[in-house]
Amino acid sequence: xxxxxxxxxxxxxxxxxxxxxxxxxxxxxxxxxxxxxxxxxxxxxxxxxxxxxxxxxxxxxxxxxxxxxxxxxxxxxxxxxxxxxxxxxxxxxxxxxxxxxxxxxxxxxxxxxxxx
Amino acid sequence: xxxxxxxxxxxxxxxxxxxxxxxxxxxxxxxxxxxxxxxxxxxxxxxxxxxxxxxxxxxxxxxxxxxxxxxxxxxxxxxxxxxxxxxxxxxxxxxxxxxxxxxxxxxxxxxxxxxxxxxxxxxxxxxxxxxxxxxxxxxxxxxxxxxxxxxxxxxxxxxxxxxxxxxxxxxxxxx
Numbered sequence: 001x002x003x004x005x006x007x008x009x010x011x012x013x014x015x016x017x018x019x020x021x022x023x024x025x026x027x028x029x030x031x032x033x034x035x036x037x038x039x040x041x042x043x044x045x046x047x048x049x050x051x052x053x054x055x056x057x058x059x060x061x062x063x064x065x066x067x068x069x070x071x072x073x074x075x076x077x078x079x080x081x082x083x084x085x086x087x088x089x090x091x092x093x094x095x096x097x098x099x100x101x102x103x104x105x106x107x108x109x110x111x112x113x114x115x116x
Numbered sequence: 117x118x119x120x121x122x123x124x125x126x127x128x129x130x131x132x133x134x135x136x137x138x139x140x141x142x143x144x145x146x147x148x149x150x151x152x153x154x155x156x157x158x159x160x161x162x163x164x165x166x167x168x169x170x171x172x173x174x175x176x177x178x179x180x181x182x183x184x185x186x187x188x189x190x191x192x193x194x195x196x197x198x199x200x201x202x203x204x205x206x207x208x209x210x211x212x213x214x215x216x217x218x219x220x221x222x223x224x225x226x227x228x229x230x231x232x233x234x235x236x237x238x239x240x241x242x243x244x245x246x247x248x249x250x251x252x253x254x255x256x257x258x259x260x261x262x263x264x265x266x267x268x269x270x271x272x273x274x275x276x277x278x279x280x281x282x283x284x285x286x287x288x289x290x291x
Contacts, residue, residue: 031145
């Protein structure tokens with residue numbers, strides 16, 4: 001290797017040799033110990049999944065229970081459109097926001113659990 | 117006799133044996149860290165953080181490992197995804213080419229020692245795609261197919277990135 005370092009070699013060989021040498025072994029230097037230490041801190045994926053799923057399920061049930069009937073929401077929007085009064089849009093917007101948040105949270109859980 | 121990757125994965129997956137996983141980390145920390153270092157343009161501290169996150173994710177997802185590809189290929193896929201997530205968080209674009217700057221003219225022909233020192237600098241001027249493909253195939257010795265799988269891109273893209281990256285390196289290193 002030292003010989004190579006002190007001599008000029010053919011262009012293609014130089015690049016190949018350089019690239020191979022730059023991919024040399026990196027000593028562990030405590031890296032594995034660091035990973036293992038972190039493992040013990042994050043070793044609760046199943047509990048985490050269960051808690052998040054249960055929370056999302058409870059939120060969904062509460063939302064469905066709390067949401068006013070669709071006809072009522074439609075009437076409110078229609079009234080808002082016809083009168084130009086913005087307050088009629090508040091409840092439908094709140095409902096939409098709550099549903100979107102729950103859906104987003106559920107998607108996030110699914111994505112995190114299937115992410116590689 | 118040393119346990120195979122498959123045996124260690126089984127132990128880690130079925131029994132949740134951290135020692136088995138530790139052995140896998142010991143085996144593959146070097147190629148994973150080396151690859152991520154290339155991707156972070158030599159930022160060893162950031163690279164080690166990303167590599168550590170990748171190993172932690174690998175531990176959490178080890179039950180999803182299908183032995184269609186080697187364990188290292190699977191690990192490098194996770195590491196590459198972690199790097200991409202990190203790059204996204206830092207609002208960097210993944211395939212952004214850095215403007216090539218002209219090399220100082222008039223230098224004498226470089227020796228291998230000079231070139232080795234310049235290579236790290238030259239690698240920083242490759243796009244992420246080129247650096248990743250060269251890092252995996254020319255430095256880690258993986259096949260083009262394995263690199264395509266890790267980088268989640270077509271085989272042709274890997275080949276093009278290697279060709280283009282090597283050409284850029286040659287130009288910058290004047291070899």
